[in-house]
Amino acid sequence: MSGATTGDVRRGRRVILWRHGQTSWNLERRFQGSTDIELTDDGIGQARRAARLLASLRPDAIIASDLKRATATAQELGVLTGLDISYDDSLRETYAGQWQGLTHDEIIARFGEQYAAWKRGEPVRRGGGELETEVADRAAPVVLRHADKLPDDGTLVVVSHGGTIRTTIGRLLGLDSRDWESLGGLSNCCWSVLGDGARGWRLLEHNAGTLPEPVLGDDD
Template identity: 45%
Template sequence: MTRLIIWRHGNTDWNAANKVQGQTEVPLNDLGREQAREAAPLLAALNPDAIVTSDLSRAADTAAALAALTGLPVRSDARLRERYFGQWQGLLLTEVAERFPEEYARWRAGDPAPGADVEPLDELGKRMGAALHEIADEMPGGTIVVATHGGAARQGCGQLLGWDHTVLRTIGPLRNCHWTDLRQEGDRGWRLRAYNVGPLGVPATPAAPGSAEPV
């Protein structure tokens, strides 16, 4: 049985401000680093065999907290980056709504390709799915922790599970430093075993109010 733990990075100042990050390089804040330290022992207890991370520092620094406990090396893969949000990156969600009202309305309604250079969900799912399949194939029977981002995590998991984006929209956002547990069980394929698992006692910032996914 191969196990993938898909772990969202800790909190950032842009998360707290409801500012669109996408693939912008934004570091963890003090809360995000605390969340990573709280989550790391729980993940270390799962006895991971490998750690792979997005190359963006907020994910890589989250993964480093686990590596410090396990002694495992951390491999970086740019395919695990967050969805590219095009012209919205660096804007508050309120600013997006003001400057791109039509595209914002389509995004809120679940349009997988709303425009404004936002990466289509199909493309996001394919690159995330390819990365996750490759990571799993490299270590059959192992447990791999994958540090990534909220929107990317959801779409990548959907790709492995064969879930359409309309189904994924019914699932709440993955909170900061929380994770999804996927297991490949022989002929049964990939199965969802747990979702939004995380440490107790440390605040975990959800997606911005009214948003369709973490940004």
């Protein structure tokens, strides 16, 4: 949670958590994790369209994962706003070990029990990688640190990855980690908005930005 109390005079801060644009591995339903995959041409187009919408919200700061698909997405907003971008490897996607590079079907075929346990909400080191709580442990403090620097009613844009965004939202809302999956995934270049209220962070929007689109490989 944000640590805000009823005596905290700073209200109205917003955090926009924006997923990167489309990659070829998204289209193939191939688990990227921390593998550094670039945007497709369509992904660049998605980032440019979304950046125009987000620029209209007049953000005060932009932070981003240092993986190429996130940096390229963030740069589209940086160009429009003139803001410098702060890159942080703590905002990278979940490291998923042996799952990385495999398609959805291949993961189920090779790691069926592990996949089923993860979907049940059990703590699982997918492919021998990170726990979701460990991802939140590294990403959420970075988001909070930058949010604390905002002016009253300020807006922070965080450019990251589907799984990292979901775990960060879950942590900031104070949800039990078993319930994070209930937040659902983000489509490429869509975003969620958290608002800082009297009792902490609240989810104001989720998977916003376009007409409904399929979620392609949201944990990457």
